[in-house]
Structures are given as C-alpha cells and as structure tokens.
Amino acid sequence: MKHYERDDSSRNQSSLWHSSDSSLLKGGDSGRKDKGEAVFLGQELTSLRLCFPQVEPHATIAEIKNLFTKTHPQWYPARQSLRLDPKGKSLKDEDVLQKLPVGTTATLYFRDLGAQISWVTVFLTEYAGPLFIYLLFYFRVPFIYGHKYDFTSSRHTVVHLACICHSFHYIKRLLETLFVHRFSHGTMPLRNIFKNCTYYWGFAAWMAYYINHPLYTPPTYGAQQVKLALAIFVICQLGNFSIHMALRDLRPAGSKTRKIPYPTKNPFTWLFLLVSCPNYTYEVGSWIGFAIMTQCLPVALFSLVGFTQMTIWAKGKHRSYLKEFRDYPPLRMPIIPFLL
Amino acid sequence: MAAVAATAAAKGNGGGGGRAGAGDASGTRKKKGPGPLATAYLVIYNVVMTAGWLVIAVGLVRAYLAKGSYHSLYYSIEKPLKFFQTGALLEILHCAIGIVPSSVVLTSFQVMSRVFLIWAVTHSVKESEDSVLLFVIAWTITEIIRYSFYTFSLLNHLPYLIKWARYTLFIVLYPMGVSGELLTIYAALPFVRQAGLYSISLPNKYNFSFDYYAFLILIMISYIPIFPQLYFHMIHQRRKILSHTEEHKKFE
Numbered sequence: 071m072k073h074y075e076r077d078d079s080s081r082n083q084s085s086l087w088h089s090s091d092s093s094l095l096k097g098g099d100s101g102r103k104d105k106g107e108a109v110f111l112g113q114e115l116t117s118l119r120l121c122f123p124q125v126e127p128h129a130t131i132a133e134i135k136n137l138f139t140k141t142h143p144q145w146y147p148a149r150q151s152l153r154l155d156p157k158g159k160s161l162k163d164e165d166v167l168q169k170l171p172v173g174t175t176a177t178l179y180f181r182d183l184g185a186q187i188s189w190v191t192v193f194l195t196e197y198a199g200p201l202f203i204y205l206l207f208y209f210r211v212p213f214i215y216g217h218k219y220d221f222t223s224s225r226h227t228v229v230h231l232a233c234i235c236h237s238f239h240y241i242k243r244l245l246e247t248l249f250v251h252r253f254s255h256g257t258m259p260l261r262n263i264f265k266n267c268t269y270y271w272g273f274a275a276w277m278a279y280y281i282n283h284p285l286y287t288p289p290t291y292g293a294q295q296v297k298l299a300l301a302i303f304v305i306c307q308l309g310n311f312s313i314h315m316a317l318r319d320l321r322p323a324g325s326k327t328r329k330i331p332y333p334t335k336n337p338f339t340w341l342f343l344l345v346s347c348p349n350y351t352y353e354v355g356s357w358i359g360f361a362i363m364t365q366c367l368p369v370a371l372f373s374l375v376g377f378t379q380m381t382i383w384a385k386g387k388h389r390s391y392l393k394e395f396r397d398y399p400p401l402r403m404p405i406i407p408f409l410l
Numbered sequence: 411m412a413a414v415a416a417t418a419a420a421k422g423n424g425g426g427g428g429r430a431g432a433g434d435a436s437g438t439r440k441k442k443g444p445g446p447l448a449t450a451y452l453v454i455y456n457v458v459m460t461a462g463w464l465v466i467a468v469g470l471v472r473a474y475l476a477k478g479s480y481h482s483l484y485y486s487i488e489k490p491l492k493f494f495q496t497g498a499l500l501e502i503l504h505c506a507i508g509i510v511p512s513s514v515v516l517t518s519f520q521v522m523s524r525v526f527l528i529w530a531v532t533h534s535v536k537e538s539e540d541s542v543l544l545f546v547i548a549w550t551i552t553e554i555i556r557y558s559f560y561t562f563s564l565l566n567h568l569p570y571l572i573k574w575a576r577y578t579l580f581i582v583l584y585p586m587g588v589s590g591e592l593l594t595i596y597a598a599l600p601f602v603r604q605a606g607l608y609s610i611s612l613p614n615k616y617n618f619s620f621d622y623y624a625f626l627i628l629i630m631i632s633y634i635p636i637f638p639q640l641y642f643h644m645i646h647q648r649r650k651i652l653s654h655t656e657e658h659k660k661f662e
Contacts, residue, residue, distance in 0.1 A: 285613040367618035 127168035131161045138180070148257040151181040186257035193247040196266045200274030201240040207278035208233045219284045226288045228296050232281050232364050235303055236274075239356065242311065250314050252321050254328075273372045281364050289365040302359030309352035312338035317349070330395050343399075344407035346388040350380040351405055381405050448509040453564050455500065460557040462494035467550045484532075484542045491546065494553075495528050524549070527591055531598050531626075534607060538598035545590025548583045555579065577648040584644070588637055595626050602626060 135147035151160040154170065156179040167176060208229075212220045224230065280286065289295040316339045320329050333340045341348035357373035384404035392398050403410060444452060466487045473486035498521050504510040505517045532542055559576045562568040601607070608622040 280612075280617045280619075283612060283617070287613050287615050287617055290615055365615065365617060367616040 127166075129167045130163065131165045131167075132163035134167070134178070135163070145180075145182060146186075148186040149183050151183050152178045153181070154178065156181075183259065185260035187260045187263055188257050189253045189255060190247060192258060192263050192266060193251075194244060195263060196270045197240050197243045197247065199267055199271040201237055201244070203271055203274045204233065204236050204240075204278040207275070207282040210282065210284075214279070215284055222284070224282060224284075224286065226286065228288050228363065229281060229286060231296065231300065232360070235300070235360060235363070236278075239307065239360075242307065246311070246314055250318050252318055252323070273368070273375075277364075277366060277368045277372060280366050280368055287365070289363070295365070296363055299359045299361075299363030303356050303363065304359075306352040306355035306359060309338040309341065310349055310356065312336045313341070313349040313352060316342075328394065330391065330398060341407075342402075344402060345384075346391055346402050346404050347380075347384040350384050351407075354380060354405075381410060444509040449564055452504070452509060453561060455504075456557045456561040456564065459494060459497070460554060460561060462490060462497070463550055463553040463557065466490050466494065466546075467554060470547070470550065480543055482539075484539050484546065487546070492528055492533070495524055495549070499525065527594070530608075531595055535598035535601050537601050538594045541590055541593035541597050543590070544593065545587045548587030548590060551579065552583050552587070574652065577644070577651055580644050584637075584641055588633060592630055592633060595630055599623060599626060 131152055132147065135150050135152065138150060138152075139146055147163075153160050154172070154177075160181075161170070161178075170176070207214060210219050210222055289299075316334055316336070317331060319334075320331055321327055331342055333342045338352075339348070341351060345351050354373065354377045357369070357376060361369040361373050381404070388402070388404035469487040469490065470483055473483050474480070477483070501510070502514060502518050502521055505512045505514040510517075527545070532538055555572065555575045559568070559572050562572055602609075603623045606622075608620070610618065610620050612619050
C-alpha cells in the first residue's frame with residue numbers, strides 16, 4: 071500500500087471524499103446488482119464520507135480502490151464499483167484521477183458488486199464438470215443404469231467416438247483457459263458460478279445419459295452419417311482453436327487493448343471476413359456435428375440453447391465493435407455469415 | 411400458482427402504465443403510457459376479457475341452480491373457459507411489444523402455467539375434472555376483478571372498491587386456486603401413468619425419453635417454493651398500495 075504524503079506547501083493535492091449509498095451500511099440490495107443498475111434507495115440513502123487526504127492527482131482508480139480496501143477490508147478492489155455519478159458507468163481501474171472531470175475535491179460513489187470470483191476459476195470449474203460427469207456415464211458407473219449394466223461397455227463404435235469427441239472438447243477448453251485466453255475482466259459475480267455450472271453440468275449429464283445408455287440407438291444412416299458429422303466436428307474444433315489463438319495474438323500479455331480482428335494466414339481465420347465472432351460460429355458448428363453424430367435430441371437441444379446464448383453475446387460484441395471502430399468492415403455479421 | 415400469479419406481479423394490461431392517478435404498484439414513477447391507439451385497444455381487450463369471465467361466472471351459477479349439485483359444472487363452462495383463458499396469451503404479446511409495462515418473462519410464466527393446466531391436464535385427462543371447480547371459481551373471481559381493474563386504470567378512473575378487491579380477495583382466492591390446481595394434477599396422475607400420456611421411452615431413434623408422470627410430480631413440487639414467494643409478494647404489495655391510498659385519502 072502506498073502512502074500519499076506530501077509536504078503541506080504543495081498546492082496540487084486533491085482530497086478525496088467518498089460518499090456511498092446505504093448498501094455500505096446495509097449490505098446492499100443484491101437483487102439488482104447483477105444488472106448493474108445503481109441502487110439508489112431514495113429517502114433511505116445515507117452517506118458515509120471518507121476522506122483520503124493527500125492523494126496524488128496522477129493516482130489511478132485502482133490505487134484508490136486499494137486505499138478504500140484498507141479502511142473497509144471486506145470490500146476488496148474487485149468488488150468495488152466507483153463512479154462519478156451514482157447512476158453513471160463504473161470508472162476503469164486504469165483511469166487517472168487528474169484526467170477525470172473533477173476539481174481539487176473528487177466525490178466518488180461506491181457500489182458493492184457483491185462477492186466476486188475469478189473468471190479462470192469459473193471456467194475451470196464449469197468445464198471440468200462435464201469432462202468428469204460424461205465419463206461417469208460412459209463407464210456406466212453403478213446406480214445410473216440397471217445393475218446388470220454396471221461397468222459394461224457399449225457395442226456401438228459411435229458411442230466410443232462420442233466420448234472421445236466430448237472429452238477432447240472439454241480438455242481443449244480447459245487448456246485454452248489456462249494457456250490461451252486473455253481475459254479483460256478479472257472477476258465476475260460469485261452467483262454466476264452456480265448458474266453456469268448448473269447449465270454445463272446439467273446438460274452434460276443429460277446428454278451423456280442417453281448416448282451411453284444400454285438402449286442407445288445408433289444413427290439412422292450409419293457410418294456415413296457418423297463420418298460426415300465427425301468431419302464437421304473436427305473442422306469446427308480446429309476453427310474454434312484458430313480463432314482463439316488469433317484473438318490472443320491481437321492482445322499483448324497483461325494488456326486490455328482492443329483491436330479489430332482480421333484474417334491471418336490460417337484459413338480457418340478467414341471466417342473473420344464474414345463474421346465478428348467466428349469462435350462462436352465454429353462452436354455452434356461443433357455441437358451440430360456432435361448432434362448429428364450421436365443423433366441424440368438432448369444434444370440438439372443443448373446446441374440450440376448454446377446457439378441462442380452465443381448469438382446474444384455475438385450481437386453485443388458486434389455492436390461494441392461498431393461503436394468503437396469507425397472503420398469496422400461492413401460485410402461482417404455477428405455470428406452467421408450474411409444472416410445473423 | 412397460476413391462480414394468483416396473474417394477480418401477483420403483473421402490473422400489466424395498461425393498469426400500471428401512464429397515469430399516476432392509478433397509484434398502482436410501480437406507482438410513483440411517471441411513465442410514458444401507451445399511445446391513444448394502444449390504449450383504446452387495451453381497453454377493448456380488457457373489457458372483452460371481463461365480459462368473458464363474467465359469462466363463465468354466470469354460466470356456473472346458472473348450471474348450479476339448474477342441476478342443484480356441483481357435479482359436472484365444469485362442462486357447462488368448458489368452452490368459454492378454454493377460449494378466454496387461452497386468449498390471455500395475447501398478454502404476452504402486449505408485454506413484448508411494449509404497450510404494457512410488465513416483464514415478458516413473468517407474464518409468460520403466469521399465462522403459460524394457466525394454459526398448461528387447462529390444456530395439458532384438465533383437457534387431456536378427462537378423469538381429473540372433478541377437482542377443477544375449486545380453481546375455476548378462484549380464477550373466475552380473480553380475473554373479473556383483475557380485468558376490470560385494468561379497464562378502469564386505463565380509463566383513469568379506478569374505484570377504490572376494485573383496487574381493494576384486487577389486493578384483498580387474493581388472500582382467500584390464491585390458496586383456493588392453488589389447492590384446486592394441485593388436486594387436479596394429483597387426480598390426473600394415475601391415468602397419465604396408465605396411459606403413458608405424452609411420454610416417450612427408450613429405445614427410439616431420437617435417443618430421448620420423457621416421462622409426463624414424473625414431470626407432473628415435479629410441477630407439483632415446484633409449487634412449494636413458488637407459491638409462498640408470490641403470495642407474500644402480494645401481501646407486501648397490498649400493504650404498500652392500500653396504505654398509500656389511505657394516506658392520500660387522509661389529506662383530502
């Protein structure tokens with residue numbers, strides 16, 4: 071922790087006052103926090119003024135957050151949202167005090183974002199689950215199917231293939247989380263881990279139950295269907311990985327810069343010509359391939375739900391690209407070339 | 411759940427929208443109401459729905475007087491009940507296009523649970539019709555009050571009696587409706603199991619299975635967390651809205 075001490079003769083110091091809404095004292099209204107709306111409790115608003123005297127003008131928001139944590143250790147920096155206006159946007163950690171529209175006294179409003187958890191932790195947990203759970207069904211661990219099937223093996227090749235594909239997919243995701251992705255945000259609200267894990271683990275169990283079931287019915291068009299679907303799956307997995315690598319290379323280590331992604335020498339990245347988020351495009355493609363390969367309705371439903379969510383994300387990303395970059399390629403659609 | 415969920419959180423059908431005089435749940439914020447065309451449409455919609463549920467109410471009374479017993483009263487109002495309850499699906503559309511300031515998700519949930527009960531339980535399992543009367547009566551009274559509440563709110567002239575009724579009668583009607591719904595689903599269970607209704611089992615080429623019997627049991631269990639939440643939300647609303655009006659009256 072830095073101490074900002076200057077001798078009294080300096081007149082360039084700013085004092086920093088914090089006023090907060092009553093969430094500071096009452097523990098906050100967690101219901102609306104996730105939506106990022108300011109909890110402005112009207113008549114119940116009370117303010118707590120904290121004075122941080124002698125903060126240097128070139129202090130960053132991050133440093134101020136650290137100062138705040140010293141006096142209120144339960145609100146670690148990741149949980150703090152500081153803003154100039156109670157209903158305004160959160161200030162970024164990199165923002166410098168003297169560049170903000172404040173005078174010699176700055177008033178910041180604090181909002182508690184709730185307990186936070188790191189993105190990496192969430193990703194690792196939500197991906198490790200399906201990997202492990204699917205294998206429980208694949209090996210027909212007791213109490214899932216009838217006892218006479220315990221630890222038996224399916225006689226269909228496609229079932230073994232499906233296990234390999236599914237496991238590969240999640241191992242890939244885990245490795246990418248550890249070694250490839252560069253996250254813009256360090257943390258997300260704690261509540262998300264329960265929501266996300268329920269989704270991933272739940273669907274994984276549901277799909278795995280049917281694919282590895284003793285009464286599983288292999289695809290109608292046999293080996294042809296499986297081969298085609300496998301090809302789609304593999305191509306899309308390679309594509310998805312290529313995009314992740316390309317996105318990683320856009321952003322230097324430790325930075326949070328944003329640039330327009332462009333196609334590279336890798337043919338899989340040429341999808342950037344037509345789409346803002348080809349990683350999502352390839353991801354949907356992978357799951358469609360998996361659904362065709364297993365001919366399993368729950369897989370198709372999982373693909374549909376995933377597609378819906380990814381489309382929402384892609385549209386959001388596309389919109390922010392358009393806002394941020396004047397020269398954004400006009401041909402690109404968010405997720406499906408020419409269509410969506 | 412379906413019984414009062416419709417009363418509970420929905421400020422819908424233009425009731426909360428616009429004129430602050432209505433003093434509804436969202437009350438104090440002056441919101442842009444629906445335009446004149448939308449308002450006219452909503453008034454017509456709510457009047458028609460009020461009339462429809464009145465028809466059902468009258469039908470019930472007449473059938474009871476004619477038969478002298480509660481048995482098979484359902485059949486006398488089966489058609490208008492299906493028609494008007496299914497018609498409520500329009501309310502989801504109203505929220506989606508924004509002429510009513512309610513959440514699409516919440517309204518969908520409420521309306522779909524009613525429609526589910528009417529079609530997927532009562533209509534599908536003839537044998538479940540005996541306990542239907544309990545929730546039909548609860549719904550009928552609730553809906554007549556609710557739709558007239560919206561009508562009057564849209565016309566900017568809400569009699570205190572209607573507001574009072576909407577926020578008070580639920581105390582009895584909601585548990586009554588929920589009981590009726592649960593009893594009806596429960597009555598349907600053995601027949602669903604026996605006939606394998608709406609169920610599909612392995613093996614099949616879609617590698618999918620669905621057990622409607624288990625699904626209905628899950629639905630019944632879901633009432634346990636959902637009903638108290640909605641009920642106490644309404645109680646909270648009641649305290650807020652009826653005391654609010656009392657205060658206003660004091661200063662007049």
